[in-house]
Amino acid sequence: MTLTTILLQQLVNGLVLGSFYALVALGYTMVFGVVKLLNFAHGDLYMVGAFIGLLALSLVAGAVGTSWVGVGLAILLSMLAVGFFGVFIERIAYAPMLKAPRLSILITALAVSLVLQNGVLSLTGGQVMPFSPKLGFAGINLGDIFINYKQIALAGAAAVLMLALELFVSRTQYGRAMRAVSVDKDMSELMGIDVNRIIAVTFFVGTALAAAAGTMAGAYYGSIWYFMGFLIGLKAFTAAVIGGIGSIPGAMLGGLVLGLLESFGTQIPGIGSAWKDVFSFSVLILVLVFKPTGLLGKSEQERM
């Protein structure tokens, strides 16, 4: 392999990894935009999404098999189920806290994270479970660069979801209301927007995206376990901050940037896989030093 092909292959790797980060980062950023909450349970909803996806796949396997159609169906079912689960969590855990000091709701989010992790731990016995749909090993060979169909499908599905989200936020009435609530919640309420409903919709969409990412990750990597949401939750949060937390295009960009930083970081001599996290988090610090609002974030002006 020449250096060019290695770098192109790493570009593919980074884009695939970045798609996962972006999908999870979107949920973080949307929830933060609307309720100013850092939902630390978001990574765990990704994990729950993966388990529900596995369950859904086994339910539809009899009818459509566990190939592409089955996985697609499992992703949709998981998005739907976990989306409602996200709304349920918002209603019982976060809604009563919305008027409380910010710190209380942050701690509630940590508690929800622990409940989800330990709940799945006790249900599954802490075992790593195989998630093995029949998607095969096939792919496209471009010279020395190998892209398998799973990677293409994954990046494609992520792009479609992100495009759909963008259209939803910019073109629909709910999207407009969501943007209004994120600018000024109290004023929106005075203008007749049902803020609670908008918050619920935000949680539904954000959680459904995480569930989609979780199910896709399970099908792509082939194994799921109760702690799988922790690391990606942390990374997706980082991606959201790099892109500018609260900004939807920012989360997409941040996810891809982080994915690319990690895959190229592995390739840089002297950094390598052992130091790749140090490398990507150093970039995070640099971004925060020179542009504290993130790459696409808008600076907020506090009026005194």
Next chain:
Amino acid sequence: MKLTMTSALAGLTLALALSTATFAADIKIGVLVPTTGGQASYGQDMANAVQLAMDELNKAGGGNTYSMVVGDDGCDPQQAVNAATKLASSGIAGVVGGYCSGATIPTLKIFGDAKLPFIITAANSTKLIPANPGNAFMINSTGNDQVAKAIDVWKAKGVKSLAIVNEGDAYSQDLATLAQKSFTEGGGTVADFETVNHGEQDFSSVVTKIKAANPDAVFWTAYDDDGGPFIKQLREGGYQGAIYVGDGSTSTNLLKLAGDASEGVFAFSSPTAEFLPDAKAFADAYQAKFNVAPSSYGPLTYDGMKLLADAISKAGGTDSAKVIDALSKEDYKGLAGEISFRPDHTLARSNFIVIEAKGGAWALAQ
């Protein structure tokens, strides 16, 4: 119970009095294993193996009648000290066992002061070696031995360049750096040395690097939960060389997680009953007596008890200095292979075996 204690004590007195004679003697052996706590199932398995060995020894005649006293170390250093002290004062002629390295280390001095021969059958941390006052013998191979075995295998298979992947924890990093050092010293090239995060599922960038370096073999030194996905991605990424994994990845779970990609993967494993041709009779007898299959350290512990009995008969009695001397000169053929010791009382020859994944199950590699 009281009756057997008395008779055992009487027997011991007799044994001491007639230790140089070939008369029949009753000999008590301490068994130091965890029988409570998270590792209890392994401890119970080891105690069962000792029991089985004793039954056979007693049935075969040969003069001595063996019985055991179990000390529960709970896999906890403090509890182990108490258990060892109690064992040392209960008139035993030697000790077999030692599962958790951390719990076994502090007992070495206690058994050393009591001058009791101690056959360590499972614990294999290299930290046990300098802590040994001279009475203990390790019959499970250490990390050094695993690497030695690996180097032999690679040499035989013509592996000249190697990629090593670990997860940065004490176990997998030690194994990785040890392998790197030995392989380089042996004239091989470590084409790539990678460290990944535990629980991070995406190995694609590392896979690309390995593929670019194109080594003859890849050695994964960490555990099975990430090893499965790693192997899968390595194969999906188009790597076609050999894949080896360390003894932390020898579970069947690895095969399930890696799916079809696991075919032909080699692993270095401690000798377990299912892969030892000589252990069939042992496994059958074990199953018949205890109604479960022996687990990982059964065969080694069985060997340990038989080895101690062999040394006692060679020493002509239970005089500890003579038994220890006999042990250090031992050349015993057990289920798990030949047992003889280096001057530091570790196994002279590595007992690691090589297994290969075939059709979703592990089989002994040729």
